[in-house]
Amino acid sequence: MTRLRVDGVPVDVCEGASLLDAVRAVGTELPTLCHDDRLRPAxxxxxxxxxxDGRVTAACVTPAAPGTNVTTAQQDLRDLRRDAVELIVSALPPRALTAGRRSELAETCRTLGITLGKAAPETSGNRDDSHPYIELDRDLCIACGRCVRMCDDVQGTFALTLTGRGADTVVAPGTGGPWAQSDCVACGGCVDTCPTGAITHPGPGRGITTAQPQPEQVRTTCGYCGVGCA
Ligand code: FES
Incomplete structure (x- = not known):
């Protein structure tokens, strides 16, 4: 075990744990958007x-070292975290945070009191709806890479990549064409981990032709896989 302090509270975490694990272990919530416990941190x-120990760092990628003093509550840290989320939101259209929307990003913004005040203009949509089971709204992508890591590291399909530069970076099929012509096996892992709703399952019947099997809602055992082995 590794012993460190979070906001003055001693805490023991397992070897290999991150500062995020230690912070959570004392019951403190931190906003996280590119992190998913099932995936390697980015x-x-x-x-x-x-x-x-006086150095500002991302908790999710910083190993918990013995004796480290971690602080989370200073106002400058709160401001930095809020600024990071506001910067992400500022590049998204208003539909990213519409009332009642359920996504990790929307929940984080509600928690931090971030509204649509700085949102980008609404667009007519920049979608890839070529696939019968997966729909991509590129305008909602924040390039967190969770879908890519899920596809690579958990599913082992390697169907997705991040493309573009800077603020224009978005997820795309690795084959370069529409989603329907990619290597995607429709496991649903990308949909499950996406924190913004950029990748979703289409509504019932949309994109389905009579030549294709109708989607069926099933109980599964692994939480992200769409195979339905349960
Ligand atoms: Fe830690 Fe994104 S959650 S940097």
Missing amino acids: GSCRTCLVRA
Whole structure:
């Protein structure tokens, strides 16, 4: 076990744990957008910033070292985390946060009191709805890479990639064409991990022709897989 302190509270975490694990172990919530406990951490969204022995760092990618003093509650850290989320939201259209929308991003914004005030103009839509079971709304992509890591590391399909530069980076099928012509096996892992709703299952019947099997809602055992082995 590794012993460190979070906001003055001693905590023991397992070898290999991150500062995020330690912070959660003392019951403190941090916003996280590019992190999913099932995936290797990326540290790209900068919404989980803490101070470790005086140095500001992303908690999700920083190993918990013995004796580290972690602080989470200073106002400058709160401001930095809020700024990181606001910057992400500022590049998204208003539908990313419409009332009642359920996504990790929407929940994080509600928690932090971030509204649509700085949202980008609504667009007519930049969608790939070529696939019968997966729909991509590129305008809602924040390039967190969770879908890519899920597809690569968990599913082992390697169907997705991040393409573009800077603020224009979005997820895309690795084959370069429409989703329907990619290597996607429709496991649903990308839909399950997407924190914004950029990748979703289409509504009932949309995109389905009579030549294709109708989607069926099933109980599964693994939480993300759409095979339905349960
Ligand atoms: Fe830690 Fe994104 S959740 S940097």
